[in-house]
Amino acid sequence: MSLARRRRRTGALIALTVLSLLTGACGKGDGGASETRAVNGITYDLSPEQSTRIHADKVDSIAAQVPAAIRQRGTLVVSGSVGATPPLGFYATDDRTVIGSEVDIAWLVADILGLKVDHRTADFAQNFVKVDSGGVDAIVSNITVTEERKEKYDFATYRLDNVSLEVPKDSDWTYTDRKSLAGKRIGVTSGTNQEQLLVKWNDQNVADGLPKLDLAYYQQNNDYYLALASHRIDGYVGPNPSAQYHVAAVGQSKVIATWSGAGDALRAEIAVLTKKDNGLIGPVQQALQYAIDHGTYQKVLDHWGLGGEAVKQSRIDPPGLPKRG
Template identity: 30%
Template sequence: MTFTLRNFASPRRLGALAGLVALGSVFSASASAASIALPEKYKAQGHLTIAADATYAPMEFIAKDGKTVVGADVDLGKAIAKELGVKADFVNASFDSIIPALQSGKYDMSMSSFTITKKREEVVDFVSYMTAGTSFYVKSKGGPKVNGLADLCGMTVAVEKGTTQADDAAKQGKECVAAGKKPVTVSVFPDQNGANLAIASGRAQVGMADSPVAAWIVEESRGQFKLTGEPYNSAPYGIAIPKNSGLAEPVLAALKKVMASGEYAKILHKWGITQGAIKDPAINPAAQ
């Protein structure tokens, strides 16, 4: 049995565009019409190289042509780059490799559904741009009922390498053992598609992913999967930027302009993720 995500926009709409467009007025006073001061390095090169793990629809995934990275993060990244007066060049990269690559200067920034944590903020800067929790999904027929992390004891869980879900499942496994229960078997895969295949083939019982991604996986599975339980630990997504690059403040300013123009609301509505909208983007909010 195989499972693949269909690479086109879902008809799912999780919120009304009208409500989100009102967010634009929040930023009308704060988003200056003046041009944003971008460090000369980025002006000279004329583009931002942006890394994304393109297996995480609807946030970032590969289009039907088999090579183009598309998704909500891509659309937002292009809108931000436009406000900065440069182009956005998205590059597909494995999720766990992105932060080290940012530290080495390989990429200018990353938009790849990064949950902002204090640990991650120690090595890169983040500009928050939306929120998401974690959801559980299982096979529609015969899949277990999972209401929360405590229900994972004795189960095999499929997760993507380097994600907060991988950390959560491993931590819960230790708690299960400490409580005298069966451990959690955590199967870690290089990308989200591998985790999906493990569940479809019966090698894993439960999948964990960010809530908008899990909802997309279920919808695009043609009835193979279903959500179970409720999302937990809602937290901000962040645009990851190398420390001391001088790029965090300009990106924040550009994001505020994208919000003020109404483009932010349109992009979230297009991809059915309006429930993740925020009003107050910030730099390194986990450390505050």
């Protein structure tokens, strides 16, 4: 079995182990894994078929604005990262099909543009490489708008960016402010706005004469959760949707702080990312706004328990996280 296949299976097994702790099984897949589970009043469809996915009709006036090469191809090629924990992006019960809220947002946009989704998987950094090379049209993968990224890419926002500090359930650590992080070992994914925020706070702490923050990096989301469970890290800073789901499903950790992905600087937002000035971001933004105005957008977020992170307006290239330094 290839390394990628082993990682995929490990992630899927951990996700399904999480889900096996929940109530509300409604069906079985070919592998015997339950294909529908409920947590916090939300029923999650884990099947590869995704028959419960929210769809929208094509809007000709918006679809006509899609660059000709993409219209003629008939597909929107989207890159995204896959973790072990719902609801953002994870593997279905067949251990092959990528499902989750980010996939459904991609499909919603593609529906309105009259396209099908061709979903490609990559780790976080490789998503950007794929866009740079022209291998994909867009990234839909919990990407935060930043001023640095805006120099190379365009954005159309579709969700608030909230991040959480998750710690072991038996931890007696009380978070007050950035100074509470001094001397702690914290897991974070490289290249994310979470890392940028922690690096900034660490610099401020060191300038104040406090102990240095120890950042821990792993390959996969499930590695962070294993490190958290074994107390090899004091906490993990990651997307709030995944943290809240993991806490509710497993019951071995807790969230002790939640922030905007920009900290106190501004209200950070998650967005679809495309190569700059390639003509695609305009119709993507219009498709998102159409979905917002007509209710299908809210249905997608509610479907994955993310209704509280909805935006009222999709914006192109809004103010993003400031550049480092």
